[in-house]
Amino acid sequence: MTENPPENFAQLRRTWNELAEQVRYHRDLYYNGQPSLPDSDFDALFSRLQRLEEEHPELAVPDSPTKEVGAPVAQQSTFGNVEHLQRMLSLDNVFDEQELRDWLAKTPSPRYLTELKIDGLSIDLVYRHGRLARAATRGDGRVGEDITANAMVIGDIPHQLKAAVDHPLPAVLEVRGEVFIPIGDFAEVNAQRIADGGKPFANPRNAAAGSLRQKNTEDVKKRRLRMICHGIGYTEGFSPATQHEAYLAMSAWGLPTSPYTQAVESSDEVVARVNYWAGHRHDAIHEMDGLVIKVDDIAEQRAYGSTSRAPRWAIAYKYPPEEVTTKLLDIRVGVGRTGRVTPYAVMEPVFVAGSTVSMATLHNPSEVKRKGVLIGDTVVIRKAGEVIPEVLGPVVEMRDGSEREFVFPERCPDCGAKLAPAKEDDADWRCPNARSCPGQLSARLTYLAGRGAFDIEALGEKGAQDLIRSGILRDEGALFNLTEDDLLRSQVYTTQKGTVNASGKKLIRNLEQSRNTDLWRVIVALSIRHVGPTAARALAGRYHSLPALISAPVEDLAETDGVGPIIAQSFKDWFEEPWHRDIVDSWAASGVVMEESAADQVKQTLEGLTIVVTGSLEGYTRDSAKEAIISRGGRASGSVSKKTDFVVVGENAGSKEARARELGLRILDEKGFDELLENGAGNLPPAA
Known part of the structure; x- marks a missing residue:
């Protein structure tokens, strides 16, 4: 035991007790599908407790949370308790490359498997002579809850395994896997839950955890649950030599295995897979928060053994958090370039995925209701790399009654026009004042200046708003006629002395250079609804001229690969508006390219591929x-x-x-x- 002065040890013990209590409390909430902390915050809390015990081993009592797996099964559970045939363990974590390489150095192997760490709920399946006999939650690793009836309605879980020529069915097979809700289905699951009078889930993991504890199997069916196998427990009549061989057998028997698993043969290859998935976290159909690395050879696994809570032959590399919680202070609306009025969340600033964010999109009025968020809620937000932050949902358990519903405005916040959907079944509400709404005009200017259109570097969001609100531009038609004298009325493009600044001079140069650009970029810059870069390229590649496109019948436009009738009709309708034609005529008169020369036309070698x-x-x-x-x-x-x-x-x-x-x-x-x-x-x- 480490020598400590009595008063110091008493303080350490109090600190340990506080940390252990917090870990147990949040662990239990997590395993019951009602977490009030993001995973990253819980990981940090757990790591603090581990470090304290490493520095002071006398604190590490046998029932410490650092030695336990999962959470104890509730004594008042509505499901029966069952004991696993073989204990289910958890995984230890590493958080950076050096920690990973340290683990690899002390766990050498000629072959590792790398697997995505699915953010779902662990499940244990027992098959006897190929027939599903029992399903259970992980619980504390020894005892879980019997959820066989609910598992039977999950489509990915076979009731009877298929016989395979190379893999005879074992007498007993204990399968470990993860139950999850696909990312693409989560919004619909929440919408159904709200329609049924329930509270929305904050994220897919919570939804999956709550689903497995439903009393009514019909309710389970509504949750669109999936399952992927990631290991085996006790077996009789099946002794695979490697983890990879076990996965091949399970797949042959009809059990779902991950398409993302890959074998590697060196530490550098392991690190390469970690780095690859760091940039492709959203390529998978399920939520994932890390990469699991396993020694492939099962004899080696046995030699490495396990601690009280985790195998020594496997580790989870945890990626930095992309989800955090913060306070939703308000919901406001903004007007886009096509008149779409979009609600967005105003939040207490919070650091996530490398930057501090204080706003996040809420898409449309229906989405606000579907997510079930109220002003004043604690909400879960996600920011994936450079993607705009998104509100996933509220943490309902943290409501105190002061929250209030968002009421969508009846009139445009920028011009006062009455808002309405463009069509009866349209989820988006729009401002009809396309020609003169300052919000739409400045948004269109910002868009046409982007890299996907004219690429006007000196024209950003603030500059676009200034050009419209100062009256320098009535619309985008006169953009290429701007002079330095025009910019003298600007606040963004002038100095304190009232002369044109460096940005203003650069804007004039940019405008001169951007006149001669690709035809498809000009089409994109027009902000025609539904006509993005892909359709614009296809149309320009086929017709090579904007006048030819304008005169083409809508049926011919629709036959263009990648266009179709909706985009074709939208393109045609846009040119029916006289003031739209005026913009094109003004650009043409200013020297903007309206057709491609034969030399500029790229050979269409990949058409249809x-x-x-x-x-x-x-x-x-x-x-x-x-x-x-x-x-x-x-x-x-x-x-x-x-x-x-x-x-x-x-x-x-x-x-x-x-x-x-x-x-x-x-x-x-x-x-x-x-x-x-x-x-x-x-x-x-x-x-x-």
Whole structure:
């Protein structure tokens, strides 16, 4: 025991008791699907307790939360308690590359498996002679709750395993997995819950945890639960040599296994997979908060053994949090370039995913109701990399009765026009004053100045608002006629002495340079509803001239690959408005390009082809590869399917390459990609 002065030890014990109590309290809430802390905050709390015990081993009593798995099953549970055939363990965590390499150094192996850490609820399934006999929650690792009836209505969980030639069905098979709600289904699940008079879930993990404890199996069916297997427990008649072999057998028997698992053979490869998934966290169908690394060989696993709560042969690399909680102070609305009026959350500033945020989108009035958020709520927000922060939902347990509903305004906050949906079934409300609403005008100016359109570097959001509100521009039609004299009325583009500043001079230069741009960028800059870069490229690539596009029948426009009748009609309707034509005529008179010369026309070598690029290419960035495909008439897809024509594979390609090989698709390296871009598919060898 470490020597401590009595008064110091008493203080340490009080600190330990406080931390242990907090860990147990929040752990129990978490495992019952009602957490009041983000995962990252709980991890930090747990790590503090672990560090305290490492520094003062005399505090680490046998019933410390750091030695326990999960949470004890409630004595008053409505489900029966069952004992697992083999104990279910948790996982230890690392949080940076050095910690990971330290673990790899003390856990050497010729082969590791890397698996996504699914943010769901653990489940234990027992099959006897291939038939599902029992399902249970993890509980405290030894005893869980019997949820067999609920597991029977989850589509991914087979009631009877399939016999396989290479893998005879074992007499007893205990399967470990994770139950989750796919990200794409979560909003619908919450909408149904609110419609049924229930409270919304804060995130998919909470929804999955609550679902498995429903008394009525019909309610479970509504939750769209899925399951992926990630291990085995006790077995009779099945002794795989490796974890990988176990997964192959489970898949053959009809049990769902992860398509994202990959075997690697060195520490550097493990780190590479961690770094890859750090940038692709939202490619998976489920929420994930880390990467699990496992020693593949089961004999090696047994040799490494386990602690009281976690195996020594596996570790979870936890990524920085993308979800945090904060206070929703207000809900306001903003007007976009097409007149769409969007509610957004104003929050207490909070640090998440590398930056401090204080606002987040709420999309439309229906979404506010569907998420069930009230002004004054503590809310969960997520920010994935550069993506705009999004409110996921409220932490209902933290309401105190002072919260109030958001009432959508009847009139535009920028011009006072009466708001309404464009169509009866339209979820979005719009300001009809497209020609002169200051909010719409400044938003359109900001949009057309973006990199996807004219790329006018000196024209940002503040500059656009200033040009409209100061009366320098009535609309975007006169933009390319601006002079330095016009800018003297601006506050953004002038100095305190009243002369044009450096930004103003740069704006004039930018306008001169951006007149001669790609035709598709001009089409994008018009802010025609539904006509984004993909449709604009397709239209420009086929017609090569804006006058030709304007005169083309809507039926012909709709036949353009990637356009279709809705976009074609929207394009045609836009030009029926006389003031829209005035904008185009004004731009043309100012020298903005309205048609492509023969020399500027890119050969359409990829027309009708769908191509996926995965991994790193030496000669292309992700954006330039996509641009190369689209500009030649192809479709650049982000997911692999049977409809994919080619998959271009670079370094560190992941699950997309594996999926392509599984489907027997045509796979190209970078040299093959260059050949495809230049000459099309005709000169390439057929698929193997």
